[in-house]
Amino acid sequence: MQFLWPIIILAGLGIIFGALIAVLSKVLYVQEDKRVEEVEKMLPGYNCGGCGKSGCHGLAIAIVEEGASPDYCKPIKKEQIEVIKEYLKKALEENKK
Numbered sequence: 304m305q306f307l308w309p310i311i312i313l314a315g316l317g318i319i320f321g322a323l324i325a326v327l328s329k330v331l332y333v334q335e336d337k338r339v340e341e342v343e344k345m346l347p348g349y350n351c352g353g354c355g356k357s358g359c360h361g362l363a364i365a366i367v368e369e370g371a372s373p374d375y376c377k378p379i380k381k382e383q384i385e386v387i388k389e390y391l392k393k394a395l396e397e398n399k400k
Contacts, residue, residue: 338367338394345387346376353377367391 343363350358354375356365365371366387373379373387 336367338391339363341390341394342366342373342387345383345390346373347378347383349378351378 339360340363343359346359346363348359350360352358354362354377356362356375359376362371362373362376365375366373373384376384
């Protein structure tokens with residue numbers, strides 16, 4: 304009986320904190336710009352940091368939100384740079400409508 308109370312208390316705390324995390328994850332959810340995800344898919348995905356960012360996700364954020372050029376990516380192919388630029392032009396035109 305001596306070891307039963309700590310188990311009950313820890314299980315109760317686990318349930319309480321688990322429910323709290325579940326609720327707060329819904330309440331505090333931050334929706335990211337979908338263009339960032341699309342641009343990240345178009346990058347090579349090496350996460351090398353050669354562009355000076357923390358990886359491909361960081362560069363995708365810089366491209367979409369700060370207007371950085373996809374040319375900063377060292378291993379990207381020239382054709383892919385044009386694909387990214389065209390995608391951003393289309394996305395910008397759609398947002399204007």
